[in-house]
Each structure stands twice: as C-alpha cells, then as structure tokens.
Amino acid sequence: MNSTVAQPTLKPLHEPGPSQRGFQVRRIIIYALLGLGAALVLIPFFWMISTSLKTEDQLFRPGLNLIPNPAMPGNYVEVWSRLSSINESMTFWRIMANTLFITILAMFGEIMSAAIVAYGFARFKWRGRDILFALMLATVMIPGIVTRVPGFLIWRSLGLLDTYDPLTWPSLFAWGPLYVFLIRQFFLSIPREIEEAAIIDGANTMQIFIYIMLPLIRPILLAIAVLSFQGNWNNFQGPLLYLSTPEKFPLALAMRFFDQSLSKEAPQWQYMMAMATMMAAPILAIYFLAQKQFLDGINVGAVKG
Amino acid sequence: MDLGVLNQFLPTLVRYVLVALGVLGLIYGVYKLQRKLGVRQEAATGRALVMPWVLGFVVFNVFAIGASLYLSFTDYNLFRAPEWIGFENYRQLFDLSLVPLETAEQRSSEVLPRRHDEIVRLTVGDGGFVLGARESDFWRSMRLTLIYAIVTVPLGLAGALGLALLLNQKIKGVGAWRVLFYLPAVLPAVATALLWRWMFSQSGLVNQILRPFLDVFGMDTPQWLTNPTLSPVLFIIISFWGVFGANTVILLAGLKGIPQELYEAADIDGAGDWAKFRNVTVPMLSPAIFYNLVVSLIGALQVFEVAAFIPTPTEAGTFLNWTIFQEAFSFRNMGMASAMAWIMLIIVLGLTALVFRSSSAWVFYQGAREGN
Numbered sequence: 001m002n003s004t005v006a007q008p009t010l011k012p013l014h015e016p017g018p019s020q021r022g023f024q025v026r027r028i029i030i031y032a033l034l035g036l037g038a039a040l041v042l043i044p045f046f047w048m049i050s051t052s053l054k055t056e057d058q059l060f061r062p063g064l065n066l067i068p069n070p071a072m073p074g075n076y077v078e079v080w081s082r083l084s085s086i087n088e089s090m091t092f093w094r095i096m097a098n099t100l101f102i103t104i105l106a107m108f109g110e111i112m113s114a115a116i117v118a119y120g121f122a123r124f125k126w127r128g129r130d131i132l133f134a135l136m137l138a139t140v141m142i143p144g145i146v147t148r149v150p151g152f153l154i155w156r157s158l159g160l161l162d163t164y165d166p167l168t169w170p171s172l173f174a175w176g177p178l179y180v181f182l183i184r185q186f187f188l189s190i191p192r193e194i195e196e197a198a199i200i201d202g203a204n205t206m207q208i209f210i211y212i213m214l215p216l217i218r219p220i221l222l223a224i225a226v227l228s229f230q231g232n233w234n235n236f237q238g239p240l241l242y243l244s245t246p247e248k249f250p251l252a253l254a255m256r257f258f259d260q261s262l263s264k265e266a267p268q269w270q271y272m273m274a275m276a277t278m279m280a281a282p283i284l285a286i287y288f289l290a291q292k293q294f295l296d297g298i299n300v301g302a303v304k305g
Numbered sequence: 306m307d308l309g310v311l312n313q314f315l316p317t318l319v320r321y322v323l324v325a326l327g328v329l330g331l332i333y334g335v336y337k338l339q340r341k342l343g344v345r346q347e348a349a350t351g352r353a354l355v356m357p358w359v360l361g362f363v364v365f366n367v368f369a370i371g372a373s374l375y376l377s378f379t380d381y382n383l384f385r386a387p388e389w390i391g392f393e394n395y396r397q398l399f400d401l402s403l404v405p406l407e408t409a410e411q412r413s414s415e416v417l418p419r420r421h422d423e424i425v426r427l428t429v430g431d432g433g434f435v436l437g438a439r440e441s442d443f444w445r446s447m448r449l450t451l452i453y454a455i456v457t458v459p460l461g462l463a464g465a466l467g468l469a470l471l472l473n474q475k476i477k478g479v480g481a482w483r484v485l486f487y488l489p490a491v492l493p494a495v496a497t498a499l500l501w502r503w504m505f506s507q508s509g510l511v512n513q514i515l516r517p518f519l520d521v522f523g524m525d526t527p528q529w530l531t532n533p534t535l536s537p538v539l540f541i542i543i544s545f546w547g548v549f550g551a552n553t554v555i556l557l558a559g560l561k562g563i564p565q566e567l568y569e570a571a572d573i574d575g576a577g578d579w580a581k582f583r584n585v586t587v588p589m590l591s592p593a594i595f596y597n598l599v600v601s602l603i604g605a606l607q608v609f610e611v612a613a614f615i616p617t618p619t620e621a622g623t624f625l626n627w628t629i630f631q632e633a634f635s636f637r638n639m640g641m642a643s644a645m646a647w648i649m650l651i652i653v654l655g656l657t658a659l660v661f662r663s664s665s666a667w668v669f670y671q672g673a674r675e676g677n
Contacts, residue, residue, distance in 0.1 A: 165320055
C-alpha cells in the first residue's frame with residue numbers, strides 16, 4: 001500500500017557501516033524464522049499430495065517418504081471408480097456438475113445482491129440507513145447454528161429439502177453482510193461527480209448502476225467473486241443439512257460419504273487424499289491466479305474496520 | 306445425459322430465476338410505493354435498493370431467531386407438533402452438580418448423582434471438587450470449545466502479529482511470502498480436516514516425526530485421536546496452521562499503513578525498538594488487532610468441519626457447533642438443540658460484547674475516523 005513511504009528509512013541500512021554485521025545477523029534470523037514458518041505451512045500440504053500418489057503399502061512405511069516411489073497418479077482415477085462402485089451415480093462428472101451448479105448460482109446471487117444493496121447503503125441518503133447498516137454488520141455475530149433449526153423447518157415446510165434451493169437462491173437476498181460492507185467501502189471511494197454527470201445526461205438509477213457503477217466497481221466485484229467461489233465451493237454445513245441423496249452431493253459431501261464408507265481399520269488414505277487434493281485444486285488455481293484480488297479483498301474490510 | 310440428471314437441476318434453476326425476478330420486482334414495488342406516499346426520490350431509491358437484504362434479514366434472522374427461541378421451550382422431534390414444555394430443556398441442561406471429593410483420586414461416579422458425568426475436576430490439596438452434569442455431551446463440548454477459543458485466539462493473534470512484523474522487514478518477495486502463509490486458509494476445511502486426521506493417526510506423519518525423539522526417553526507415541534486429554538491439544542495444534550495466515554494478511558496491511566514519520570519522530574526521541582513497538586506499532590495497529598480479535602473469536606467458537614471429520618473420545622467432548630448440529634439433525638431433538646443454540650448465542654454475544662467494551666481502553670482510532 002504505502003511501500004514507497006517505507007523506502008527512505010530503509011535505505012541507510014544498506015550503507016556499509018558499523019551496523020552492517022548486526023544487520024546481517026538480523027537478516028539471517030528473519031529468513032530462518034520465515035523459512036521455518038514456510039516449512040510448517042508446506043509440509044502438511046505436500047503430505048496431502050504425496051499421500052495421494054502412494055500405493056497402499058507405502059502409506060505406513062516408517063520414516064519420511066515425501067516423494068512416493070513408485071508414484072501412483074492412477075489413484076486420482078481409481079478413487080472415482082471406487083466411489084461409483086458404492087453408488088453408481090456418483091461419477092466424477094456428476095459430482096463436479098453438482099458442486100459447480102451450487103457454487104456458481106450462489107456466487108452470482110451473492111455478488112449481484114450485495115452490489116445492489118451496497119449501492120443503496122452507499123449512494124443515497126435516507127432516514128434509518130446508518131442504523132440498518134450497523135444492524136447488518138451485527139448479524140455477523142449471530143452463530144449460524146441458531147438459525148439452522150428454524151431454517152431447516154422453513155425449507156421442510158416448503159417441500160424443498162434435498163433440492164439445491166436452500167443452497168442457491170437465498171443468496172439473492174444478500175446473505176453475506178461482509179460482501180455488502182466491502183462493496184460499500186468501494187462505492188464510497190468513487191467521486192460523486194461521475195453520477196451527477198450521468199444524471200444531467202438523463203440516465204436513470206438503473207442505467208447509472210448497470211452502465212456506470214458496475215464497471216467502476218469491477219475490482220471489488222472480482223475480489224468478492226473469488227472469495228465467494230471459495231466459500232461456496234468449500235461449503236460443507238449447508239449441503240450436509242439439506243441434501244440427502246448421494247447423487248446430488250457436492251464434492252465436500254462426496255468426501256464425507258466416501259470416508260464413512262471405508263472401514264476405520266483400513267482407511268484408504270491414498271484415495272481420500274487424492275479426493276482432498278482434487279477438491280483443493282481449483283481453489284488453489286484461482287488463488288494463485290487471483291492472489292491480489294484474494295488478499296486485497298480480505299484487507300479492504302479490516303483497514304477501515 | 307438422461308432426463309433424470311436434468312431434473313435435479315432444472316426446477317431449482319427455474320425457481321432461482323423466478324426469485325431473482327421477484328427480488329427486482331420487490332425493489333421496484335417498494336420504490337413506487339414510497340413515491341406514492343410522497344417520499345423524496347433519493348430516499349425512496351436507497352430504501353428500495355436495500356430491500357433484498359431487509360427481506361432476507363426478516364425471514365432468515367429475525368423470524369428464525371424468534372422461532373429458535375420458541376422451539377427452545379418445546380419438545381419437538383419433527384414427527385409430532387412441538388409441545389410446549391416451558392423451561393424443561395434449560396432445566397435439563399443446567400442440571401449440574403458440584404460435589405466435594407474426599408481424595409484427589411476418588412472416582413467421580415462415587416460422589417456424583419445418578420446419570421451425572423464428570424465435566425471438570427478441581428483438586429485442592431488432598432481433596433477437591435468435581436463438577437458433574439446430566440447433559441454431559443453438551444458441557445464437555447462447551448469445555449473443549451471454550452478452552453480452544455481461549456488458547457487459540459490470543460496465541461493465534463500473537464503469532465500472526467509476529468509473522469506480520471517479520472514480513473514487514475526489508476525482505477525479498479513479500480508478495481510470495483504473503484501468498485504462501487495465507488495458503489492454509491484457502492484450502493477447503495473438509496480436505497484439511499481429513500488431512501489432519503491422517504497426519505495425527507497412530508502411524509501418521511506427526512508420530513513418525515516424534516518417534517525418534519520419544520524413543521530417546523523411552524516414551525510411546527501419543528494416541529492423538531483416542532486419548533481424551535490430548536483432544537484439546539490436537540485441535541489447538543491444528544488451528545495454528547490456518548490462523549496465522551488469515552490474520553497476518555490483515556495485520557501486514559495495517560503495518561504498511563503506519564506513517565513512517567511516526568517512527569522517525571520516535572527515533573529523534575531516542576526510542577529503542579521495543580519502545581517503538583509498544584508506543585507506535587501497537588496503538589496504530591490496534592484497530593486491525595481488534596478486528597482480528599472479534600473475527601477469530603467468533604470463528605473459534607464455531608468450528609464445524611474439523612469436528613465433523615475428526616471424531617473425539619466421548620470424555621473429551623467435541624466442538625459445540627457440531628454437538629448442537631447432531632442434537633438437532635441426527636437425534637432430531639429440535640427443542641433441546643434450540644435451547645443449546647441459545648446458550649451458545651448468549652456466550653458468543655457475551656464474549657464479543659466483552660471485547661467491544663474493552664476496546665475503548667486499548668483500540669486507538671487515529672483522528673476523525675475516515676470511511677464516509
């Protein structure tokens with residue numbers, strides 16, 4: 001953010017002088033600590049991938065075998081034939097389609113509704129606005145479990161249990177207060193003159209929103225798209241509560257289903273980890289491609305918080 | 306693909322589109338109604354635009370919380386209509402007993418009332434006290450969840466602050482480090498929960514690493530998943546993996562936002578590193594620390610996936626969120642589960658309120674707050 005400001009004081013450190021040695025020691029300590037932290041982060045991560053490529057008898061071999069030999073990329077195919085041998089509809093494509101269906105609908109709903117609601121909170125003056133906005137932020141503190149039972153009963157009375165409805169269209173009601181907050185912050189940074197010019201040109205509110213505001217807030221919408229994709233792709237509690245037919249399961253539930261089908265005595269960790277890696281892969285890909293959006297998205301809220 | 310597959314998606318898709326149109330209709334309707342009532346255009350537009358959230362708030366928060374409170378006073382198993390039983394659920398939940406022990410080693414079943422199980426044992430000298438409860442699953446989970454929150458929140462914050470300070474030094478590739486340390490937080494909780502169960506299993510990686518060291522002392526490798534005293538330790542270790550990254554990113558942004566002049570002024574005053582940290586960094590960073598504190602506290606009290614995938618021995622309890630979920634949807638005790646959820650709600654709100662109350666003493670907002 002202010003990296004240019006940080007430059008002046010750091011410059012003297014590079015000048016040779018009596019402090020040079022102390023500076024070197026300090027650097028070594030810093031890198032050593034960071035390296036240690038990195039190892040702690042990466043070892044479990046590599047262990048997941050490494051396990052997913054092992055044969056069963058490699059799993060319990062004593063010692064650290066980080067690199068499997070022989071490597072078994074076939075595990076990634078085998079896990080799905082195992083799963084569909086338990087329930088023939090649980091194929092790779094089916095489970096992926098389920099996961100994507102839920103994720104994309106919920107993501108679209110979250111983004112659009114949050115943008116509209118944030119626009120109402122950011123750009124117009126009306127009585128009760130600030131109280132309502134504070135109320136919205138306060139809902140973050142309500143543990144989800146409190147509303148789970150009544151929520152379940154509502155969907156049950158609508159006859160929509162075991163459908164994707166509870167997981168998708170409620171997103172159209174801006175169920176993520178954090179996203180509304182982030183977009184509102186972004187709106188506040190846009191100069192009002194832009195809208196005023198459009199109003200003079202005769203544009204109505206909807207036109208201003210669609211043709212002027214949406215393109216302007218694209219960076220934050222992208223950041224939220226990334227966060228929302230992650231949130232919905234990883235969602236476990238919602239699907240666990242509402243879905244009961246295995247062929248409707250998203251990945252998170254398919255993993256639980258597979259886990260429970262295995263005996264506790266012979267957990268086939270190579271397959272479980274192959275599935276875990278597969279579930280993590282798209283999120284990781286997005287994370288590495290859109291790291292800036294990801295990390296900035298988390299930041300906007302906190303800096304002004 | 307056959308029609309069966311389409312049947313799974315199509316009705317939801319149709320209803321999704323209808324609801325979306327309904328939401329737009331709602332916005333338009335509320336706008337028109339206000340205009341008819343003579344509300345200014347700006348106010349009418351603003352209010353109309355937030356209507357989707359208001360409706361969702363009324364149904365999924367206000368109504369649902371009210372319904373939950375009502376259900377907590379009933380006996381309801383989904384098959385018969387809810388039966389009003391007054392405070393019975395709460396009475397059962399608070400059926401606790403505190404009895405003295407004759408010796409510190411005395412078995413709690415000898416002193417506790419029938420059907421009560423030990424929750425907490427307090428040894429004082431030769432004797433002590435034991436707290437028992439009838440709803441032992443709930444209270445054991447309460448114990449585990451609170452221990453977890455009290456240990457992981459401050460330690461996680463301190464660790465994240467340390468890491469953010471390291472990353473704020475003149476180091477190469479800050480961006481890459483930041484990406485690396487945040488990595489655990491993006492991985493699906495379901496996947497990592499399974500990974501941890503594997504790593505902490507009897508012949509998993511953790512014990513593989515520990516074995517040579519423990520052999521030196523002639524100790525056995527710990528039974529992480531079956532030894533009840535190790536359960537909280539296990540979850541605390543797991544939490545550290547993810548908690549640093551998420552908090553660090555925010556704290557690092559906060560550090561970068563501290564004006565360099567403040568440090569220069571401190572240098573002129575002859576302040577040392579510690580004085581600068583204590584008197585410049587911490588106050589300037591306190592809003593970010595406060596935000597992290599609230600978010601991680603709420604998060605720590607609501608752990609779910611880890612509990613769903615890592616079973617614990619009965620005596621250890623599990624995470625509250627999972628216990629309540631099970632009570633409701635595995636045992637179908639909707640009334641009891643609602644009462645439990647309300648106790649949890651009060652605890653979460655109470656602890657958060659405590660943090661908010663304390664914030665005036667240590668959170669420093671620079672000048673007039675910006676933001677709007």
